[in-house]
Amino acid sequence: MSRLIKILLPINQRGTSEACAAAAFRLAERYGASLEVLHPCPAPADRLPYATELSPLYFEELIDVGTKQVALEKRKAEEWLAKTTRAFPKVHSELVTIEGPVAPRVATRAKVADISVLPRIEAKEEPFWASARDAALFHSGRPVLVVPEAWNDPIGETVVIAWKDTVEAVRAVVAAQPFLIGIKHVKLVSVMEHSKDETGAAGMADYLSKADLRVERVDLAADGDAGPAVLEAATGRGVLLVMGAYGHWRWREWVFGGVTDYVLRNTGVPVLMMH
Numbered sequence: 661m662s663r664l665i666k667i668l669l670p671i672n673q674r675g676t677s678e679a680c681a682a683a684a685f686r687l688a689e690r691y692g693a694s695l696e697v698l699h700p701c702p703a704p705a706d707r708l709p710y711a712t713e714l715s716p717l718y719f720e721e722l723i724d725v726g727t728k729q730v731a732l733e734k735r736k737a738e739e740w741l742a743k744t745t746r747a748f749p750k751v752h753s754e755l756v757t758i759e760g761p762v763a764p765r766v767a768t769r770a771k772v773a774d775i776s777v778l779p780r781i782e783a784k785e786e787p788f789w790a791s792a793r794d795a796a797l798f799h800s801g802r803p804v805l806v807v808p809e810a811w812n813d814p815i816g817e818t819v820v821i822a823w824k825d826t827v828e829a830v831r832a833v834v835a836a837q838p839f840l841i842g843i844k845h846v847k848l849v850s851v852m853e854h855s856k857d858e859t860g861a862a863g864m865a866d867y868l869s870k871a872d873l874r875v876e877r878v879d880l881a882a883d884g885d886a887g888p889a890v891l892e893a894a895t896g897r898g899v900l901l902v903m904g905a906y907g908h909w910r911w912r913e914w915v916f917g918g919v920t921d922y923v924l925r926n927t928g929v930p931v932l933m934m935h
Contacts, residue, residue: 663838664691668773670698670766670792673733675740677779679811683930684777685748687805687815691838695753696773699737700765700792701730730759762788763795770800775835775932777805781925793924797905798935803835804905806924806931815839815930817898820847822890822919825860828904832934833864836902839932840873849878849893851886887922894929901927905935 669676669684688695704726734757741755758765770776776796779789797804805815816839823829840846846868850861865875880889894901905920923931 662841664688664693664774666773667693667695668698668766668770668776668796669695670700670776670778670796671737671740672699672786672788673701673736673740675737675744676777677807677809679809680777680779680807681744682812683805683807683815685744685751685753687775687777688751688753689748693774695751696769697737697741697753697755698766698769699734699755699757700762701733701737701757701759702761703759704730706761762791763799765795766792767795767799770796770802770804773802774838775803775805776800777807780806780808780927780931781921782809797933801935803832803932803934806927806933808928808930810928811930814898816843816900818845818847818896818900819843820849820894820899820901821864822894822901822903823848823850823861823864824904824906826904826906828906828935830904832902832904832932833868835934836900836932839900839902840868840871843873845876846873847876847878847893849880849890851880851889885918885922887919887926890919891923891927891929894927896929899929901929901931903931903933905933 664687667684667688669680675681684695687693704723707726707729737757738755741753745751745753756769778793778796793804819836819839821833848861848865848868861877865877868875878893880893890903903923
């Protein structure tokens with residue numbers, strides 16, 4: 661699709677980062693998209709402490725405590741959204757609270773959204789964000805927009821594509837189609853690993869040029885560490901970095917896999933990622 665129809669914004673009971681919220685609402689306003697604010701919330705039974713045996717009375721008390729906690733978290737999420745929407749009166753947003761584990765709930769809802777908006781990996785963060793990011797990025801088949809905390813500029817005035825001759829990179833370029841419409845400048849960054857030429861970069865540059873985009877080729881040399889080179893090439897106001905997400909940073913890495921983790925931890929610009 662040439663425009664965004666539905667945007668997913670996962671939150672916990674305290675919402676999400678200001679930068680993520682602003683990015684999601686501004687994109688919804690820009691494209692006339694609906695915004696689903698997803699609040700995955702552990703069910704009362706999922707909050708029970710581990711025990712081999714629980715008396716019926718103690719079990720009921722714990723369920724009652726869990727039910728009250730769920731209601732409190734829902735109310736806090738509603739308050740956060742009500743406060744946030746005041747700055748974006750033209751955007752249609754809907755809060756969806758679903759009880760259950762974070763990862764499968766986010767993955768399910770992300771599958772029926774054009775894009776999910778999530779914060780980058782921070783030095784100290786709650787497990788909630790790791791689960792939500794992992795689910796949206798690797799288990800939805802949809803792109804994820806990762807937004808650094810300090811970002812407050814427009815997104816996509818310049819698009820920087822971190823090119824690698826892989827299926828993941830191609831999917832990322834396709835997913836970025838709504839952001840490429842009307843763009844004046846596209847920078848195609850190809851990292852030369854082990855001094856090998858990226859023959860696919862020329863083909864992708866030609867393809868983008870046929871879409872009436874002005875493409876700047878940038879070939880970088882990286883001695884086994886492409887992450888810093890990619891981020892150095894993706895600086896400036898209004899930049900959107902587009903790249904494939906390679907591998908699963910917790911338990912395996914595929915070709916170019918270390919870049920995914922590095923960028924998610926260190927990016928200073930919004931990143932559109934696709935696995």
